[in-house]
Amino acid sequence: MSDLTREIVRMIQSTPSYNKLASETKKNLEMGVFDYFLSCFASVQFDLNYSTVLNTAIFSTGEEASVIGTDLKIHPFDACLINGYSAHALDLDDVHSEIRGHPSAIILSLLHSLIEKKRDRERFYEAYLIGIETMKCFAQLLGAQHYEKGFHTTATAGIYGAVAAGAHYLNFDSEKFAQAINLCVSKLSGSRSQFGTMVKPLHAGMTAQSAWQILHFIDKGIAGSINTIQAKNGLISMYVEQRENPFEIFEKWGDPWAIDKPGLWFKLYPCCSANAHAIDAIQYIKTQKKFSVDEVAFVDLYFPPNGDAALVYTHPENGEQGRFSVEYCVALLLLGEALSIENFSVDQIADDVNQVMKKIHRKYDHQIPVKVDSYPKGRYCMVKVTLKDGQQLVSRVDAPTGSPGKPLKMKDLVNKANTLLGEQANTLNKYFAGGIEGW
Numbered sequence: 001m002s003d004l005t006r007e008i009v010r011m012i013q014s015t016p017s018y019n020k021l022a023s024e025t026k027k028n029l030e031m032g033v034f035d036y037f038l039s040c041f042a043s044v045q046f047d048l049n050y051s052t053v054l055n056t057a058i059f060s061t062g063e064e065a066s067v068i069g070t071d072l073k074i075h076p077f078d079a080c081l082i083n084g085y086s087a088h089a090l091d092l093d094d095v096h097s098e099i100r101g102h103p104s105a106i107i108l109s110l111l112h113s114l115i116e117k118k119r120d121r122e123r124f125y126e127a128y129l130i131g132i133e134t135m136k137c138f139a140q141l142l143g144a145q146h147y148e149k150g151f152h153t154t155a156t157a158g159i160y161g162a163v164a165a166g167a168h169y170l171n172f173d174s175e176k177f178a179q180a181i182n183l184c185v186s187k188l189s190g191s192r193s194q195f196g197t198m199v200k201p202l203h204a205g206m207t208a209q210s211a212w213q214i215l216h217f218i219d220k221g222i223a224g225s226i227n228t229i230q231a232k233n234g235l236i237s238m239y240v241e242q243r244e245n246p247f248e249i250f251e252k253w254g255d256p257w258a259i260d261k262p263g264l265w266f267k268l269y270p271c272c273s274a275n276a277h278a279i280d281a282i283q284y285i286k287t288q289k290k291f292s293v294d295e296v297a298f299v300d301l302y303f304p305p306n307g308d309a310a311l312v313y314t315h316p317e318n319g320e321q322g323r324f325s326v327e328y329c330v331a332l333l334l335l336g337e338a339l340s341i342e343n344f345s346v347d348q349i350a351d352d353v354n355q356v357m358k359k360i361h362r363k364y365d366h367q368i369p370v371k372v373d374s375y376p377k378g379r380y381c382m383v384k385v386t387l388k389d390g391q392q393l394v395s396r397v398d399a400p401t402g403s404p405g406k407p408l409k410m411k412d413l414v415n416k417a418n419t420l421l422g423e424q425a426n427t428l429n430k431y432f433a434g435g436i437e438g439w
Helices: 004-012 023-046 050-054 076-088 103-114 121-142 144-148 153-169 174-187 199-219 235-239 259-263 273-288 326-334 351-357 410-421 424-433
Strands: 296-303 360-364 381-387 392-397
Touching (some): 004 153, 023 076, 023 259, 023 410, 023 424, 076 103, 076 199, 103 153, 121 153, 121 235, 121 259, 144 153, 153 199, 273 326, 273 381, 273 392, 296 326, 326 351, 326 360, 410 424
Parallel strands (some): 296 360
Antiparallel strands (some): 296 381
8 A cells, every 4th residue: 555645745745836836826826815814804803702712822922923913923823723713703714616615714824823933925825825735635535425424624624734734834854744744634623513603713723723733743753653544544444435546636736726726716795605606696686676575475595415515504593603594695685684794793683584584495406407617516506586476586506706607806805805894904905915024
């Protein structure tokens, strides 16, 4: 049996240097970093639980790292947790359709904690590229059933992405790099049972923190088993349902880069991206015909099987749960409400929203064909609004706004920042423009 871990390290170390990357790749990396900072700044300003998480810092001394969006400096171990949490707290951060998770919240929080040790802009972006590529490969290795069984892929595949990024950034040699990858299986965790609570975004912070700890352990000489991906009682035997040849997943390393194709999915609304298809469909229907919510008899939402797996609440009790409820998002739009940070922060769902949600039903039709150009692959939502007079208004979305099929540009992210942050967007722009020395 060949050692897959060492083969992965070999491929990672074959990654071209930053100056050899295509200009499009560099632009995509920069957009990811900007959106990450934007998400952190928004959480500092709007997340109701942020101060609670900030107070979890353990260490009072040591190398200091920035808490993004504030003037605070704390220990890097704590910065990983807090920045990872804030990046993901409002669910404004990017997602990757082939990962079925949020790469930047983890990878960039880990890398940001390391820049007091090493300030190298080009290597930072190389590490970010490597982290996303590694996370995508491990998400594919774990397979779709991994997520559907209840694992939070952001955390499970994310630990490998963050450790690979950090090991590259710190210039680990091949042996230390392999040891770091092999240690990841001992830190693998994250359950979708926490969706709709503040622990869900904490998964991102805890994973970045675990990655920092692994790198610290390896740097101090901790050593464990080899080849823990393939070994008996290793990653594949414990977590992977079916995989005949795991090597094939990693063979096309960077061909193309995951940051480029399909690319990151940037969000306009502070809720789970699995809502995005239905959001676009309802918004389109409302542009085609004017009607009041009182005229609506019922609404049917058609998904492919497991296409709504992330949307775990059909009757949310508060705004946090509403982030993972397509019924809540559709009800807000039918009522003319905005998909705002405020509406996803309420302690109790309003009575009028509850009444509208009762009219909304999810359906699954195996006869509905899947389109090739869909994001994530094989996903769609078809919305059918039936009015009391019998009229039916139908819209289907396969590639929602912000997804790689209908991508946002940097100017859209700047507009997103201006809309969400107001005057503080100027602070964000200066922070981003400051580069790694400023960060």
